[in-house]
Amino acid sequence: MLRSTAFNDHDLLPGRFSREGGNVSPPLEWSxxxxxxxxxxxxxxxxxxxxxxxxxxxVTGISPHSNGVDEGGVPLGGREWPNGFGATGWGGPHPPQHEDPHRYFFRLYALERPLELPEAPGVPDVRRALSDKEIASGTVVGTFYR
Structure with missing residues (x-):
């Protein structure tokens, strides 16, 4: 199970998590x-x-004995990778102005063996790498618009 103390599933993400509003990652808890x-x-x-x-x-390499991450933190044992903005770590929501709210899927996967990824993976690379290693997962969705 995955959840956040900062927003409910399918609710609006607070502005401090957006790229313009502080660009800090939200707190997450899992069990x-x-x-x-x-x-x-x-x-x-x-x-x-x-x-x-x-x-x-x-973020890969997270300890399976961990139970969450604080706001602005990195999960225990985690390695952050480049995001779509080209920076390593959290890249907060920044959808085009005046569009309908975008959805942000936070997914936690438990793996039976470590993930192997190219140096700068994209979403399709991650999905391919997960295909035969996932043993459990949890998802929470936040929305955001400008």
């Missing part, structure tokens, strides 16, 4: 990680960003 998990990964994408989903955050 019910299978005992057989070797690592967790956190993957945040915006599927409403056009033809290709936009990668906002990718």
């Amino acid at each position: 019910q990680v299978p005992d057989s998990a070797e690592e967790l990964i956190l993957f945040v994408e915006d599927p409403d960003a056009g033809k290709n989903p936009f990668l906002h955050w990718l």
Whole structure:
């Protein structure tokens, strides 16, 4: 199970998490990680960003014994990767102005073996790498518009 103390599932993300409003990652909590998990990964994408989903955050190598991450933090043991903006770490929501709200899918995956990724993975690379390693997952969705 994945949740945040800063927003409810399918609710508006507070502005401090957006690219313009502070660009800080939200706090997240998780539970019910299978005992057989070797690592967790956190993957945040915006599927409403056009033809290709936009990668906002990718963290691999998270300890399966962890139970969350503080606001603006990095999960225990985690390695942050480049986001769709070209910077490493969290890249907050920044949809075009006057569009309908975009959805931001926060996904936590428990893996039976470590993920192997190219140096600058995109959303399709992550999905391919997950295809045969996932043993459990949780999702919480936030929305945002400008």
